[in-house]
Amino acid sequence: MTxxxxxxxxxxxxxxxxxxxxxxxxxxxxxxxxxxNTAVGMxxxxxxxxxxxxxxxxPINKFLLVKNDLEYLQTIVFILVIAALVQLVEIILKKYIPxxxxxxxxxxxxxTTNCAVLGVVILNVDEGYNFAQSMFSSVGAxxxxxxxxxxxxxxxxxxxxxDIPKFMQGLPITLVAASLVSVSFLxxxxxxxxxxx
Amino acid sequence: MAKLTKEFSxxxxxxxxxxxxxxxxxxxxxTTTSVESAIGMGLAASIVLVCSNIVISALRKVIPDxxxxxxxxxxxxxFVTIVQMAVKAFLPSLDEQLGVYLPLIVxxxxxxxxxxxxxxxxxxxxxxxxxxxxxxxxxxxxxLMGAVREIFGAGTFLGTGVPFLExxxxxxxxxxxxxxxxxxxxxxxxxxxxxxxGKPRAELRGCEACPMAQSCAIRKTDKEAAE
Numbered sequence: 001m002t003x004x005x006x007x008x009x010x011x012x013x014x015x016x017x018x019x020x021x022x023x024x025x026x027x028x029x030x031x032x033x034x035x036x037n038t039a040v041g042m043x044x045x046x047x048x049x050x051x052x053x054x055x056x057x058x059p060i061n062k063f064l065l066v067k068n069d070l071e072y073l074q075t076i077v078f079i080l081v082i083a084a085l086v087q088l089v090e091i092i093l094k095k096y097i098p099x100x101x102x103x104x105x106x107x108x109x110x111x112t113t114n115c116a117v118l119g120v121v122i123l124n125v126d127e128g129y130n131f132a133q134s135m136f137s138s139v140g141a142x143x144x145x146x147x148x149x150x151x152x153x154x155x156x157x158x159x160x161x162x163d164i165p166k167f168m169q170g171l172p173i174t175l176v177a178a179s180l181v182s183v184s185f186l187x188x189x190x191x192x193x194x195x196x197x
Numbered sequence: 198m199a200k201l202t203k204e205f206s207x208x209x210x211x212x213x214x215x216x217x218x219x220x221x222x223x224x225x226x227x228t229t230t231s232v233e234s235a236i237g238m239g240l241a242a243s244i245v246l247v248c249s250n251i252v253i254s255a256l257r258k259v260i261p262d263x264x265x266x267x268x269x270x271x272x273x274x275x276f277v278t279i280v281q282m283a284v285k286a287f288l289p290s291l292d293e294q295l296g297v298y299l300p301l302i303v304x305x306x307x308x309x310x311x312x313x314x315x316x317x318x319x320x321x322x323x324x325x326x327x328x329x330x331x332x333x334x335x336x337x338x339x340x341l342m343g344a345v346r347e348i349f350g351a352g353t354f355l356g357t358g359v360p361f362l363e364x365x366x367x368x369x370x371x372x373x374x375x376x377x378x379x380x381x382x383x384x385x386x387x388x389x390x391x392x393x394x395g396k397p398r399a400e401l402r403g404c405e406a407c408p409m410a411q412s413c414a415i416r417k418t419d420k421e422a423a424e
């Protein structure tokens with residue numbers, strides 16, 4: 001049981017990395033990764049919202065939608081629940097835990113329309129995970145997002161000081177750099193199956 | 198009429214959502230492993246875009262300004278659900294290829310972006326034409342990416358073999374790194390063409406085009422830092 005949960009966690013972080021293998025959350029990956037501290041703050045907020053969204057949508061899906069044969073409403077219900085949840089969390093944090101709000105709050109509105117959060121919730125349902133499996137897969141997806149963001153922020157800080165040919169400057173070189181970081185993650189293929197063997 | 202033609206054609210070249218505005222990057226990278234899934238994704242998103250543009254434009258005087266974003270999301274999500282059901286029923290193989298990216302059309306920033314930037318302010322016909330133009334531009338860009346990746350990565354084009362490459366496909370092109378690489382090279386080529394025509398280079402304007410831009414604090418702090 002524990003083995004299975006950890007293999008879900010590691011798969012989400014390394015082999016099926018949300019950003020570099022599944023292409024979810026590309027906008028923040030390319031847009032917010034210029035500085036290391038914003039990259040870390042944004043990823044921390046994503047992990048928090050992913051875990052919370054999964055914890056809230058799992059019972060809604062299981063006890064409300066599936067029970068009443070309303071699975072086709074999943075997309076519309078999930079996106080609304082996530083949007084409302086993010087707003088609610090923002091208000092609660094602002095009022096009761098200002099320290100946490102100052103650290104994460106500014107990233108919260110950005111996450112509502114982030115496809116990674118909706119993506120992880122839908123993927124958990126598609127895979128038929130139970131509650132514990134869903135939570136591990138969400139946290140893993142968030143940690144994988146953080147790993148990719150932090151690594152890429154480092155790469156981009158290096159790129160700043162490089163002499164890049166004019167036609168590749170800006171977005172093209174950023175994408176090619178992302179491609180190389182993604183190649184490095186291909187190296188993890190097969191690691192999860194063998195690590196617990 | 199001339200105005201409508203302009204609304205239509207701007208989305209295809211001058212304001213191509215993928216290659217000029219750099220929007221909808223997730224589906225662009227994820228669903229272009231073959232021409233078939235690229236076109237499927239493009240068409241599905243275009244249908245949602247046109248329909249949601251029409252409905253949002255028709256309701257633009259009814260929807261209160263304060264809750265417009267949630268209202269737009271509900272309209273878009275409804276059409277995504279309809280498209281999802283239709284694809285599941287009539288094209289199950291496409292449904293399998295697109296997987297989670299089909300429901301994720303909801304959060305495609307091209308659609309919410311057009312709702313916020315155009316459909317919420319313009320009459321129905323113009324909004325429909327704007328959506329159609331943007332949809333064609335999105336599909337064309339996806340087709341281009343899909344064609345390059347399938348020809349080099351699998352040695353086929355729409356399933357038929359391409360001489361020489363068929364026996365020596367470069368698998369990396371259909372793996373995730375190939376997606377980033379092809380998109381990067383395509384952007385470099387498009388930037389080069391734009392510069393020759395005296396137009397600005399495409400930059401990542403994800404934030405400015407984002408419908409949340411006004412309430413987003415990252416942009417506020419960036420602006421304050423700039424001032």
